[in-house]
Amino acid sequence: MELKRVLGKDNRHAMEEVVRLYGPDALVVSGHKVNGKFELIVAIDIEADAALIDVPDSELTVDEPKAPAAKIASSSFKKVLHGDDAEQLVEHEPSAHDSMRAKEIVDLFREEIQVLKREIQETRKASAWHMQMANPQTLTVWQKALMDHPMPSRLRTLLIDSLADIEKTDEAEAQLHAILNEGVSAATELPEDISGTHAFFGPSGSGKTTLIGKLARMATDRINPERVAVISYADQKIGAWNQMQLMASQWGVQCYRANSPDMLKTVLREVADFECILIDTSGVDIAKHHAEVSQYAPEALIHLVVATEISRSSVERLFNEGLAWDSVNVTKLDESNDAWVLLDAVLQHNDIQLWLQSSSSQLNRPVKLLNTAKWIASIIESVTLETREPQADQNAQSEGRQENESVSTLEFLTGLRTKRSGGSDITQEPAF
Secondary structure, eight states: OOEEEEESSSSHHHHHHHHHHOOOEEEEEEEEETTTEEEEEEEEEEOGGGGGGGGOOGGGGOOOOOOOOOHHHHHHHHHHHHHHHHHHHHHHHHHHHHHHHHHHHHHHHHHHHHHHHHHHHHHSSSHHHHHHHGGGSOOOHHHHHHHHHHHHHHHHHHHHHTTTOOSHHHHHHEEEHHHHHOOOBBOOOOOOGOOOOEEOOOOSSSSSSHHHHHHHHHHHSSSOOGGGEEEEEEESSTTHHHHHHHHHHTTTTTEEEEEEEEHHHHHHTTTTTTEEEEEEEEESSSSHHHHHHHOOOOSEEEEEEESSSSSOOOOOOOSSSOOOOOOEEOOOTOOOOOHHHHHHHHHTTTTOOEEEEOOOTTSSSSEEEEEEEEEEHHHHHTTTTOOOOHHHHHHHHHHHHHHHHHHHHHHHHHEEEEOOOOOOOEEEEEEO
């Protein structure tokens, strides 16, 4: 069977054209309007090829598929602009990268649903939940604020229980600072003294490339730029390689690209005598790339880069799947300070150190050591406390207003107003 397309100004004219071309026995598959005309899709029989009749199947051959002419012309044009490497990237790699990225998005969505289900179950079992349902009046101002603020239930229960016997607001806030700061550790190595091999991992859009660009610029203040190298490993995101090249040319450092473990091994051998090597990785398939970098660059320090607001599913994937991190670096601090999910993940892994912070996407704004006390203070400030004094004043005004209204209503209903005149004589006259 073969499908044919017939157009007419309406259905009747299209059917007449089908009968004229293919006869009254033509099979109409579908019909609908297209650009003001009516289109019919017709299935017709293919005429037999006399040259192929009675030919054994073993003698039949299939022609090899050929690349379209437009594809070849487009490739040659890209070759002129970007060279052979760019041509191969455009033709072969984006499809695999896009499918991998789409698969990861679906997996993240599923993980997020599972995390939310577990979060609901944990919340129902938490002692703080039962305390609120039993007698919410016994909760202090900070306990109520923590109960209403979105955060992981495990951390919420821990903090609310720690404030059980503290009534004063200032003392409760100081207790929160003490508990959270005690469970967080930070690295003290200055970013301007960076040297050796470092690999940075993290979700797409977390700011890995920008962080590496800032570190490369800071390294050039102390090291010869020709002894500093940045490597883009398995990152097929559109524009990522161009961004890396632009930053490298701006600071005068060496820039390399590796799309496979063998290429990474070759590049690392090429830059073995460099003083500072920074490896940028893809935001997809992090566990696989983590294992490959650990295998071919065992001396490298492995760093995790995450934004301030990170989803629970990302935390499960990055912190609870056996991935080892030498440090955690926080970016986009200028966009949000509600980082309870990230703080809870760090508190659950005592072996993880916080290292760098980045608050801007501008390369001329250097990274800094993360001030954990200040960071935790900004997180605590995101909790909104309930004020009680204005409510009390409002209740007092409301009570006074009700009392005044009760007197005037009584006078209106009786319709009489008493008036004392001349000693004990009392006269009554209408109030109207």
